[in-house]
Amino acid sequence: MKNKLLPIIITSLFIIIFIFFYKGLKNSNIYTPETKINIKVPSFDGELFYEKKIINSSELFQVDKYYLLNIWSSWCVPCRQEHSLLMNLSKDKNIELIGINYKDIKIKAKNFLAELGNPYKKIIFDDKGIIAIEWGAYGVPELYLIKDGIIIKKYIGPLNKTLFNEINYLTK
Numbered sequence: 001m002k003n004k005l006l007p008i009i010i011t012s013l014f015i016i017i018f019i020f021f022y023k024g025l026k027n028s029n030i031y032t033p034e035t036k037i038n039i040k041v042p043s044f045d046g047e048l049f050y051e052k053k054i055i056n057s058s059e060l061f062q063v064d065k066y067y068l069l070n071i072w073s074s075w076c077v078p079c080r081q082e083h084s085l086l087m088n089l090s091k092d093k094n095i096e097l098i099g100i101n102y103k104d105i106k107i108k109a110k111n112f113l114a115e116l117g118n119p120y121k122k123i124i125f126d127d128k129g130i131i132a133i134e135w136g137a138y139g140v141p142e143l144y145l146i147k148d149g150i151i152i153k154k155y156i157g158p159l160n161k162t163l164f165n166e167i168n169y170l171t172k
Contacts, residue, residue, distance in 0.1 A: 041151060042135055043056070043058065044057045045057075046124035046126060047125045049106075049123035060098055061098075063148050065147070066170075068095055068096070069100065069135075069146060070097060070099050070141060070142075070143050071132050071135070071140050072099055072101065073104045074105070074112035079158070080112075082160070083119070084116075086119040087116070089119065089164065090120070092171070096121050097121060098121060099124070102126050103132075106125060139156070142154070142157075145167060145170060
């Protein structure tokens with residue numbers, strides 16, 4: 001009887017372990033943070049990129065105006081890829097671009113902008129990444145569409161032609 005019971009227990013155990021691992025494979029372990037929209041712009045103090053002046057977020061965002069806040073870095077390959085679209089958006093009078101330079105070396109960021117152009121009205125230098133965390137960012141690039149001090153849309157990843165058209169549509 002013991003000889004027949006042992007293979008049944010081992011087979012049952014193997015099946016249970018197989019089912020456990022199989023179900024684990026079906027669950028995605030990719031973390032995507034909650035996309036918070038229709039919330040107020042976080043309050044923060046940050047250093048302006050080209051000046052040694054500290055500015056509060058309340059000074060950046062006015063009422064009755066669209067803003068696109070872009071979190072970027074010179075070391076970020078997708079930031080380089082989306083830059084021409086940001087340059088095109090900067091020509092639109094309906095929207096103002098604000099940049100947050102994330103965990104970067106200032107001279108490298110300046111060289112990046114000198115090479116590709118500066119689409120931003122203002123840039124906040126966030127060398128430690130603290131301001132980006134307050135916005136709920138978890139990488140670069142990330143974009144936030146803002147109107148009346150409220151985040152109305154968040155885009156994770158680089159700007160592409162589809163998102164570019166969506167932003168143009170929303171800001172008209």
